Amino acid sequence: MRALIEHRLGALLVIGVIAVLLPLTFPSAYYYRVAALVFIFALAAVGLNLLMGFAGQVSLGHAGFLGIGAYAVAIGPTHFELASWLCVVGGGVLSGLIAFVVGRPVLQLKGHYLAVATLGFGLLVFIVLSNEAGWTGGPDGMPVPRLELFSWRARGPDTWYWISAATFLLAAVLALNLIDSPTGRALRAIHDSEVAARVLGVDVARQKLAVFVVSAIYASVAGSYIALFNGHITPDIAGFLRSIELVAMVVLGGMGSIAGSLVGAAVLVLLPQMLTGLHDYEQMMLGLIIMGFMIFLRQGIVPGLTAARDRWRS
Amino acid sequence: MAEFLQFLFSGLTVGAVYALIALGFTLIYNASDVINFAQGEFVMLGGMSTVFLALAGVPLPLAALLAIVLTIAAGFALHRGAIEPARDASPVTLIMITIGASIFIRGAAQVVFDKRFHSLPPLLGSEPISLGGATLLPQSLVVLAGGAVIVVLLWLFIDRTLVGKAIIATAANRLAARLVGINTRRIVGLAFAISAAIGAVAGILVTPLTLTSYDVGTLLALKGFAAAMLGGIGSALGAVIGGLILGMLEAFGAGYISSKYKDAVAFLIILAVLFAMPQGLLGRGRVERV
Numbered sequence: 001m002r003a004l005i006e007h008r009l010g011a012l013l014v015i016g017v018i019a020v021l022l023p024l025t026f027p028s029a030y031y032y033r034v035a036a037l038v039f040i041f042a043l044a045a046v047g048l049n050l051l052m053g054f055a056g057q058v059s060l061g062h063a064g065f066l067g068i069g070a071y072a073v074a075i076g077p078t079h080f081e082l083a084s085w086l087c088v089v090g091g092g093v094l095s096g097l098i099a100f101v102v103g104r105p106v107l108q109l110k111g112h113y114l115a116v117a118t119l120g121f122g123l124l125v126f127i128v129l130s131n132e133a134g135w136t137g138g139p140d141g142m143p144v145p146r147l148e149l150f151s152w153r154a155r156g157p158d159t160w161y162w163i164s165a166a167t168f169l170l171a172a173v174l175a176l177n178l179i180d181s182p183t184g185r186a187l188r189a190i191h192d193s194e195v196a197a198r199v200l201g202v203d204v205a206r207q208k209l210a211v212f213v214v215s216a217i218y219a220s221v222a223g224s225y226i227a228l229f230n231g232h233i234t235p236d237i238a239g240f241l242r243s244i245e246l247v248a249m250v251v252l253g254g255m256g257s258i259a260g261s262l263v264g265a266a267v268l269v270l271l272p273q274m275l276t277g278l279h280d281y282e283q284m285m286l287g288l289i290i291m292g293f294m295i296f297l298r299q300g301i302v303p304g305l306t307a308a309r310d311r312w313r314s
Numbered sequence: 315m316a317e318f319l320q321f322l323f324s325g326l327t328v329g330a331v332y333a334l335i336a337l338g339f340t341l342i343y344n345a346s347d348v349i350n351f352a353q354g355e356f357v358m359l360g361g362m363s364t365v366f367l368a369l370a371g372v373p374l375p376l377a378a379l380l381a382i383v384l385t386i387a388a389g390f391a392l393h394r395g396a397i398e399p400a401r402d403a404s405p406v407t408l409i410m411i412t413i414g415a416s417i418f419i420r421g422a423a424q425v426v427f428d429k430r431f432h433s434l435p436p437l438l439g440s441e442p443i444s445l446g447g448a449t450l451l452p453q454s455l456v457v458l459a460g461g462a463v464i465v466v467l468l469w470l471f472i473d474r475t476l477v478g479k480a481i482i483a484t485a486a487n488r489l490a491a492r493l494v495g496i497n498t499r500r501i502v503g504l505a506f507a508i509s510a511a512i513g514a515v516a517g518i519l520v521t522p523l524t525l526t527s528y529d530v531g532t533l534l535a536l537k538g539f540a541a542a543m544l545g546g547i548g549s550a551l552g553a554v555i556g557g558l559i560l561g562m563l564e565a566f567g568a569g570y571i572s573s574k575y576k577d578a579v580a581f582l583i584i585l586a587v588l589f590a591m592p593q594g595l596l597g598r599g600r601v602e603r604v
Contacts (some may be wrong), residue, residue, distance in 0.1 A: 058406060073441075105589045112349060116543040117588055119536070131574045240536060242394035244413055252409045283421025290414030291396050300404040 006182040011259050012172055023158070032157035034273055035268045039164035040225045042265035044208055045220025045249040046175050046258055048167070052247070054179060055255035056191035057107065058115045061122025062246050065216045067238025069223030070144075074233050075135055077145045084147045088224040092217045099216030100209065107208045110194075122243050125201045129235040141234030144227045160229045167225070171218060172258050179258075180212065187211055219246070252293055254300025263301050266291075316447025321569040322562065323445075327454040327523065329561020330461035331357075334516040335538025336545065336553035337468070338509035344403075344485035344506060344548055345505035348408045352416040354535030355423075356513025359385045361526035362423060364518050365432040374435070388419065389510025392502045417529060423528035436522040440596045453522045460519045464512055465554055472550075481505065485548075544584050546597020555595060560584070 019039075026032055042293050044066060051057050072091025076082040082090070106117045129136050136142060147154040154163065178184050186207045189197035228231040236242065245268060253264025271289060275282040297304030335353055342350045363381035368374050396411050402412075438452035472478035483491040484501045492498050517526065524530075541560045545552025560580055567579030586593065 029450070052406070106585075109588055109592050112547055113543055113588055113592060113594070115349075117585055120540070120585050123536075123581055124578050127575060129577045207396055240532070247406075248410060251406055255406070280425045281421070283419055285421070285425065287414045287416070287418025287421055290417065291411050294403070294407050294411045294414060295396060295400045298400055298407045 004152075009173070009176065011282035012167075012169060012176070015172075015259065015262065016169055019169070023161065029157045032161040034269065036157055036161040036164045036229060037226075038262070038266045038269045039161070039168040040222050041246075042228070042262040043164070043168050043171050043225070044128060044219045044246055045253065045261035045265045046171055047215035047222075049250045049253075049255065049258065049261045050175055050178065050187075050211050050218075051215040052250050053254075054184065054191060055187040055208055057212070058213075058247070059118040059215070060115045060118065060240075060243050060247065061118035061125075062215070062219050063238045063240070063242035064122035064125035065099070065219035066223035066226070066242060066246075067125050067235065068095045068098065069220030070227035070233045070237045071129060071136060071223075072220070073147075073224045073227050074142050074144045078142065079135065083183070084145060084151055084228060084264055086093060088221060088228075091224050092220045095216040095220035096213045099176055103209045103212040104205075107205065107212060119240065122238060122240060126238040126240070128234055131167045136235070137185070138234060143232050143280050146231065147228045154228070157190055157229075160225070164225055164229075167221065168262070171221075172262075175258055178211075183207060183210060248290065252290070252300060254302040254304065257300065257302045260300050260302035267301070317569065319446050319448035320542060321565045323448060323450050323454060325562030326558060326567030327457050327520075327561070328564060329558035330457050331516050331520045331534070331557075332537050332541045332560050333554045333557025334461055334512050335534055336541035336557045337465070337550060338512045339542040339548050340548060340553040340604045341468075341481075341505050341509045341512075342502075343542075345481060346397070346502045347405065348397060349405070349538065349539070350392075350506075350509065351409060351412045351535050351539070352419060352531075353509065353513055353538055354531030354533070355416045355419040356389060356510045356531075357387050357418065357517035357520075357534050358423060358526060358528065358531040359388055359510075359528075360514025360517030361434070361521040362427050362432065362517075362528065363514075365434060365521065365526065368434070377519050381518060382511055385510045385514035385517075386507045389506040389513075390503060392510075393506040396501065397502075397506070415565055416535065420529055426586055427528055429528060431525045431527045432521070433525050434518070434521045451523065453519075460515060464515060468508070468512070468550070477501075477504070500600065517566060540581070540584055543594055544587060546594025548598070549594070549596040552594060552596035 022035065023032065026035070026223050048059065048062050051059055066313030069088070069091040072094060073084050073087040076087035076090060077084050100237055106114065106121065130139050154160065165217070185200045186197065189200060189202055190204055190207060194204055223237060227239065249264035249268050250261055251264070252267055253262065271286060274280065275285050278285055293301065299307065317549040335357060338353045338356065339350060342348055342353075360381050363384050364374075364377045367377035367380055372380065392412075392415050396415055397408065400408065400411055436451070437456045440451065440453075442449040444453055472481055472557040480491070480496045480501050481504070483494070483496055484498050488498050491501075537560060538557070542553050543556070544560060545554070545556025563583055564576045564578040568576035571579055
């Protein structure tokens with residue numbers, strides 16, 4: 001067990017070293033920008049992975065929390081003159097509270113019923129953000145003031161690269177700690193069989209709710225970062241396709257693999273950038289690649305490749 | 315009263331389309347446990363292919379028929395090319411494959427067709443019928459009648475033919491079905507083909523009313539999925555009822571509460587129903603084996 005923990009944090013150490021060395025190869029600010037987006041989406045994906053990969057609960061509405069976090073840093077400073085960093089925290093707290101309230105009834109549902117309920121939640125957030133134009137600017141969105149910390153302004157892709165990489169690593173360490181805690185073991189028990197977990201004395205409802213709240217906070221912070229980074233936000237951040245994208249990142253990278261969430265986020269952020277040269281064929285290619293990955297590496301990229309490596313060794 | 319009737323008519327029309335999509339979800343789910351999110355793309359393919367075949371000079375009835383055949387081929391290809399090779403994968407993986415397929419089909423449609431909105435001429439003209447103070451477009455009747463015919467035909471097929479019985483057997487227990495000599499692979503392929511056909515017909519019937527474009531599939535799939543879950547996944551009757559209820563919730567929500575929040579109203583009520591009945595209206599509970 002000890003070796004396992006060290007091994008897992010070892011993977012994070014490798015990611016950290018890569019994150020520090022990677023910018024040496026960046027020829028332009030554009031690369032910082034894309035890499036920052038990878039880390040930000042990976043942050044949300046890690047949270048969702050805790051819910052999906054470890055507790056086995058699907059959410060098709062997680063972009064709703066992305067939206068709450070994003071609009072917290074847009075509305076707070078604009079309408080209430082609050083500091084942006086306070087709004088990141090506030091958005092996280094709000095998302096956590098909403099997840100706490102919504103999660104109680106929603107998480108009693110199972111499988112596809114849970115999927116449709118979370119989908120409905122995401123849609124509700126999207127509809128409110130689109131229609132309350134007085135607060136949110138409606139479908140056209142609203143500008144987001146830059147992040148300021150004690151008269152230091154966070155702007156430029158390179159600054160955001162470091163902020164998002166650091167936050168991702170911190171979030172990944174927290175996630176790994178959670179997984180190796182009694183809560184993490186309870187979650188995996190729930191994943192394998194809810195009935196069996198209950199029989200063993202696991203408070204299933206409470207554990208599911210706890211991980212739902214954590215994953216909502218992760219998504220919310222990621223949403224805040226996206227908004228602050230882009231300087232403008234539209235309700236699409238909370239849309240159904242965004243939710244699907246998050247799920248795709250988790251499943252593509254590998255459910256239950258923290259490093260997988262980073263790989264999944266990287267694939268789905270980088271692919272559209274690389275495929276823009278194909279113009280009209282971009283979507284077709286994207287669909288084909290997703291299908292291909294899922295057919296040939298059905299456990300996800302990281303677990304699939306790990307298994308392949310183990311087979312090759314033995 | 316006239317207002318009420320008006321909302322009822324529009325709700326039933328939209329609901330019939332949702333019901334057909336939900337029926338497609340149910341058929342595939344029962345045969346293979348796959349939630350097929352590409353179901354909405356079948357609807358789009360049916361409508362768009364008919365439009366473009368008609369534009370190319372093919373007579374409308376023939377164009378519609380060809381479009382259905384084309385969509386069936388797409389459904390078949392989806393099963394053979396993407397679902398079958400991954401049949402032992404987890405449900406989430408299979409859902410991701412169908413989502414990948416729907417992105418692919420949508421992408422192909424914007425290349426083969428175009429990105430504009432298209433319509434078809436209504437089957438029985440566009441002279442509105444007045445009924446109890448409300449007006450009804452003849453095409454709405456066509457949609458409702460078409461929906462009813464499909465439901466009855468499907469029921470007859472499943473209930474009265476040997477192949478239909480094989481589908482029921484496959485849905486009940488795949489291993490047992492295989493043991494009594496049913497080629498379950500072919501049955502699942504058939505389920506994809508029938509679902510595709512149902513989706514295509516729905517798309518062709520509703521295009522004169524709501525227009526179609528390459529990207530209508532996503533929203534329709536989402537609504538059809540919600541309808542199937544509301545009715546209780548796996549229940550064909552539930553799918554039809556769920557679809558009709560969802561259509562009416564939207565119409566009455568838009569009419570009496572707020573057109574902006576009609577989807578919100580519909581989903582809030584679906585959530586409320588699911589909290590009270592976690593298996594949907596007609597779904598059966600599954601006992602988890604430990």
